[in-house]
Amino acid sequence: MSKDMLDKLSLRTGRRSFLKMAALGGAVAGTSLVASSGAVRDATEEEVKDPFPGSKLVKTVCTTCSVGCGIIAEVQNGVWVRQEVAQDHPFSQGSHCAKGIDSIDTVKSAKRVKHPLKKVDGKWQRISWDQAINEIGDKMLELRKESPDTAMFLGSAKISTEQSYYFRKFAAMWGTNNIDHQARI
Ligand code: SF4
Structure with missing residues (x-):
């Protein structure tokens, strides 16, 4: 994949998701059995351009501490699907700490404890x-x-x-x- 494509993809997906996708991509590429079984397919051009059709970008803040760093939450049908830093936020100015950068995992992580x-x-x-x-x-x-x-x-x-x-x-x-x-x- 060209550097240009990698840059575009990382911008579209957010850095954290991009790293996860890259790791997943490496694992899948190394497993020729999976690739040849037809269990995976290339994303269509439309899916790459717009993986969450109809989604909205909502400006919000990280609630983990009182700094309130800016987050852009992508919301599809009422569900938070992707996150990016708010570059123009007056306090955080496009930055997050390790907790805020993955705020979406507090609701989406498979490891989240949902009951006592x-x-x-x-x-x-x-x-x-x-x-x-x-x-x-x-x-x-x-x-x-x-x-x-x-x-x-x-x-x-x-x-x-x-x-x-x-x-x-x-x-x-x-x-x-x-x-x-x-x-x-
Ligand atoms: S990103 Fe980190 S510093 Fe910013 S509000 Fe969240 S927890 Fe606080």
Whole structure:
């Protein structure tokens, strides 16, 4: 593939997706069996030009921290399908940190945890939200009887500024100053 085509493709897909596609392309190219089986085909010219027909570009911000770096979200039929940096954003000016550059994975990643899990005999089992809330609530109340300081609230770099606000309020209501951010450990 010519450098010109690589440049165009990386611009259309976004750098991160382009690297993933390049890695996938390398793996597929190395497997002649897959290529000759007819299981894959070349994208049509229309698909390369416009992989998400009818999509809209929406200017938004990364919510992972209070900087609020600019993101251009591509949305197709109400679904966030692709992301690019907002080059003209006044704070981030076309840049992102490692968390923001892959914000779309917080909703699209196949590894995203979508329901509560409980480890039983060394294995993770899916449980209902009611069971999770009741079991965690009961254990917390049991701890609190001893002292509110028996609990430690540990925030996450993957929760938003607004979620962090509620998290801090919850620790205060609980009655402890044992609250910190996971980055500090
Ligand atoms: S991209 Fe990084 S620095 Fe910018 S808002 Fe998101 S988490 Fe904060």
